[in-house]
Amino acid sequence: MNQSYVFYQGEIVKESEVNISIRCKAFNYGLACFEGIRAYWDEETQQLYVFRLKEHYERLLQSCKTLNINIPYTIEQLIDATIKLLRKNNFKTITYIRPMAYKGADSIGPTLNDDDDRILIYCQPLGSYTGKDRLKVAVTSWTRLEDNMLPPRTKATAAYLNSALASLEVTKNGYDEAIFLTKSGHVCEGPGENIFIVRRGKIITPSISDNILEGITRDTVMTLAEKELGIEVVERSISRTELYAADEVFFSGTAMEVTPVVEVDNRVIGDGKPGYISKKIKELFFSITTGKDPKYSHFCTPVY
Ligand SMILES: Cc1ncc(COP(=O)(O)O)c(C=O)c1O
Numbered sequence: 071m072n073q074s075y076v077f078y079q080g081e082i083v084k085e086s087e088v089n090i091s092i093r094c095k096a097f098n099y100g101l102a103c104f105e106g107i108r109a110y111w112d113e114e115t116q117q118l119y120v121f122r123l124k125e126h127y128e129r130l131l132q133s134c135k136t137l138n139i140n141i142p143y144t145i146e147q148l149i150d151a152t153i154k155l156l157r158k159n160n161f162k163t164i165t166y167i168r169p170m171a172y173k174g175a176d177s178i179g180p181t182l183n184d185d186d187d188r189i190l191i192y193c194q195p196l197g198s199y200t201g202k203d204r205l206k207v208a209v210t211s212w213t214r215l216e217d218n219m220l221p222p223r224t225k226a227t228a229a230y231l232n233s234a235l236a237s238l239e240v241t242k243n244g245y246d247e248a249i250f251l252t253k254s255g256h257v258c259e260g261p262g263e264n265i266f267i268v269r270r271g272k273i274i275t276p277s278i279s280d281n282i283l284e285g286i287t288r289d290t291v292m293t294l295a296e297k298e299l300g301i302e303v304v305e306r307s308i309s310r311t312e313l314y315a316a317d318e319v320f321f322s323g324t325a326m327e328v329t330p331v332v333e334v335d336n337r338v339i340g341d342g343k344p345g346y347i348s349k350k351i352k353e354l355f356f357s358i359t360t361g362k363d364p365k366y367s368h369f370c371t372p373v374y
Pocket residue numbers: 106259260261262263264282283284285286287288322323324325
């Protein structure tokens with residue numbers, strides 16, 4: 071993988087040529103934020119489509135603003151750099167793209183007011199994130215970070231220690247993925263994905279004030295549910311036991327895509343199989359990622 075090309079400080083270079091200081095604050099203190107973007111290869115048209123590229127860079131620049139990381143690129147320039155990078159790597163498969171904006175090594179302290187701001191973008195092939203089409207999950211004993219502690223909305227790298235601890239706990243206990251609760255005990259999200267439940271024909275998802283990342287796949291799911299299936303999506307707080315009472319549960323995320331959950335805390339959800347609405351949403355999601363649906367072609371940026 072280190073023979074792949076990366077975008078580093080304005081240039082496309084070989085990954086092996088990137089030299090990051092041991093004093094870098096992203097490494098020392100997690101003073102960084104990132105994005106996760108997917109590109110989908112369409113065999114029929116021999117085209118690679120990046121999914122909702124603009125929205126990902128809008129979110130990155132919003133994260134940078136909150137964290138006082140000043141990178142001298144516009145959204146259009148970042149889109150252009152990403153396309154050039156994918157072309158240079160000549161990827162013709164489903165690909166994950168990771169832009170990262172971070173504080174360099176200007177001084178020793180954990181300060182966000184230095185000027186040594188940096189950006190890099192790397193990419194790699196990435197198929198199914200879990201390798202499973204249905205998940206058995208558990209609520210973690212780790213509480214999700216609050217907006218006023220370490221804002222999950224910013225996709226700050228440091229927040230992923232919270233995610234990693236939750237994942238470690240539940241995978242050691244034999245589950246596939248974790249679900250976080252907020253400090254007030256409401257359902258929040260997974261370590262790297264948003265959550266939805268289906269109850270009495272409605273889709274419900276935690277609201278953006280419940281310390282979630284405002285997921286781009288979440289937004290896509292909400293659009294597809296309302297526009298294509300005519301199903302109402304309600305954003306509100308969800309209690310832990312409402313998960314057990316749900317007819318269906320599913321996750322959404324760039325890496326996770328749309329993945330049904332069939333068990334929560336050893337309680338079977340519905341009849342223990344991926345539910346009708348989860349399957350429909352998943353099907354619709356994959357039908358729009360390769361640019362074939364003219365209604366959603368604005369979500370897909372062609373690379374070649
Ligand atoms: C904590 C967290 N929640 C939710 C998501 C899903 O967001 P998106 O759909 O934009 O990838 C991610 C992935 O980026 C995440 O890391």
